Amino acid sequence: MKGRKLLMIPGPIEFEPEVLRAMSAVTTSHVAPSFINSFGNALDLMQKVWLAPNGQPFVVAGSGTLAMDMAVANLVETGDNVLVVSTGYFGKRYQDILERYQTNVTFLDAPVGEIPSLESIENALKSKAYKLVTMTHVDTSTGVLVRPKEIAALAKKYNALSILDGVCSVAGEEIKQEEWGIDVVLTASQKAVGVPPGLALLVASSKAMQTWEHRKTLVPNYYADWKNWLPIMKAYQGRKPSYFGTPPVNLIMALETSLKIIHEEGIAIRVQKHQQLANAFREAITALGLNILPSKKEDAANTLTAIYYPSGVEAGEFLKQLSKLDVIVAGGLLPELKTKYFRVGHMGAVTSIDIISTLSAIEFALVKCGFTFESGIGLSTFQKILNKEIE
Numbered sequence: 001m002k003g004r005k006l007l008m009i010p011g012p013i014e015f016e017p018e019v020l021r022a023m024s025a026v027t028t029s030h031v032a033p034s035f036i037n038s039f040g041n042a043l044d045l046m047q048k049v050w051l052a053p054n055g056q057p058f059v060v061a062g063s064g065t066l067a068m069d070m071a072v073a074n075l076v077e078t079g080d081n082v083l084v085v086s087t088g089y090f091g092k093r094y095q096d097i098l099e100r101y102q103t104n105v106t107f108l109d110a111p112v113g114e115i116p117s118l119e120s121i122e123n124a125l126k127s128k129a130y131k132l133v134t135m136t137h138v139d140t141s142t143g144v145l146v147r148p149k150e151i152a153a154l155a156k157k158y159n160a161l162s163i164l165d166g167v168c169s170v171a172g173e174e175i176k177q178e179e180w181g182i183d184v185v186l187t188a189s190q191k192a193v194g195v196p197p198g199l200a201l202l203v204a205s206s207k208a209m210q211t212w213e214h215r216k217t218l219v220p221n222y223y224a225d226w227k228n229w230l231p232i233m234k235a236y237q238g239r240k241p242s243y244f245g246t247p248p249v250n251l252i253m254a255l256e257t258s259l260k261i262i263h264e265e266g267i268a269i270r271v272q273k274h275q276q277l278a279n280a281f282r283e284a285i286t287a288l289g290l291n292i293l294p295s296k297k298e299d300a301a302n303t304l305t306a307i308y309y310p311s312g313v314e315a316g317e318f319l320k321q322l323s324k325l326d327v328i329v330a331g332g333l334l335p336e337l338k339t340k341y342f343r344v345g346h347m348g349a350v351t352s353i354d355i356i357s358t359l360s361a362i363e364f365a366l367v368k369c370g371f372t373f374e375s376g377i378g379l380s381t382f383q384k385i386l387n388k389e390i391e
């Protein structure tokens with residue numbers, strides 16, 4: 001693909017050629033035996049990649065926001081108390097979604113770049129009975145990584161369900177859904193799962209399914225209601241035809257292909273690769289004299305990095321210089337800091353060569369913007385750290 005632009009935003013990402021080939025295969029009937037088998041395989045593979053062998057997977061046409069909506073539409077009822085642990089823009093989105101379902105939302109956040117403390121989460125949970133707790137594993141607006149294991153354990157201690165927005169983390173960050181007792185882990189196809197945009201993906205625990213079964217009221221959202229989708233997922237997993245809404249056939253074939261690649265590589269190796277690349281990239285950025293948005297390095301995500309512009313460097317000019325080199329990164333997303341930082345995605349099929357190209361372009365753009373640093377220091381730091389890590 002000579003002449004292509006290098007897409008380094010935090011989703012959609014660049015996809016494996018095999019996944020793109022699955023997208024361009026002849027579209028079959030959604031009840032063709034070959035497709036039933038692909039859909040069934042994709043659902044089985046989700047249980048493996050999510051490390052939730054007893055979880056109930058759902059695959060529905062839509063984006064990550066639908067996955068967020070579907071999880072809570074099925075689990076909350078009017079008047080429920082819910083706790084949103086927020087580390088940025090997508091925590092706020094969960095608050096907005098939950099308010100549509102007439103729940104009482106407690107919104108717990110922290111200064112930008114930080115994570116609400118476990119103590120503050122426990123204090124909130126102690127204060128009244130909560131139905132559920134939501135958390136964003138990696139908030140794509142800040143690049144902050146939370147520790148879902150500890151938050152899920154607290155939710156469990158206080159008899160609340162836990163939902164992990166893993167849109168920017170599933171298949172890139174460590175998640176052991178069943179071992180950690182997380183009730184719903186949700187994502188979208190276009191990020192570390194490695195499939196073009198269009199699929200809302202989630203896996204629900206047995207406890208989440210029981211909570212849904214024992215609802216007193218109807219799910220007030222027709223499209224998201226598990227009553228419509230559960231028989232479909234069960235049918236495909238049993239390799240039987242079924243229909244509720246036409247499934248996005250090619251996207252699901254691409255999902256099967258991508259999950260196979262991830263599973264065959266091994267989820268633990270995949271996660272470690274993300275950690276190694278991200279760590280070397282963060283060190284390179286620091287060596288250039290730039291600061292990252294998360295307050296502590298150990299709270300920084302491995303799927304993307306949010307980076308402050310150094311003083312004197314203007315967002316518009318910097319991004320223009322980068323795009324001259326055909327490297328595409330994302331601008332800021334937090335409204336209050338929009339022009340103060342940029343974001344680089346490094347997940348899924350990303351390679352060290354992609355990151356080297358990106359760092360080289362960042363160095364070029366910084367020079368063009370009048371920022372001074374030791375020439376090549378970002379690139380050499382990246383290579384030094386990465387070589388040490390993979391030795």
Ligand code: PMP
Pocket residue numbers: 011063064065066068090136138139140165166167168188
């Ligand atoms: N949550 C997080 C953490 C995200 O990064 C995103 C998308 N960037 C979403 C939710 C929403 O996903 P979508 O844009 O696919 O609706």
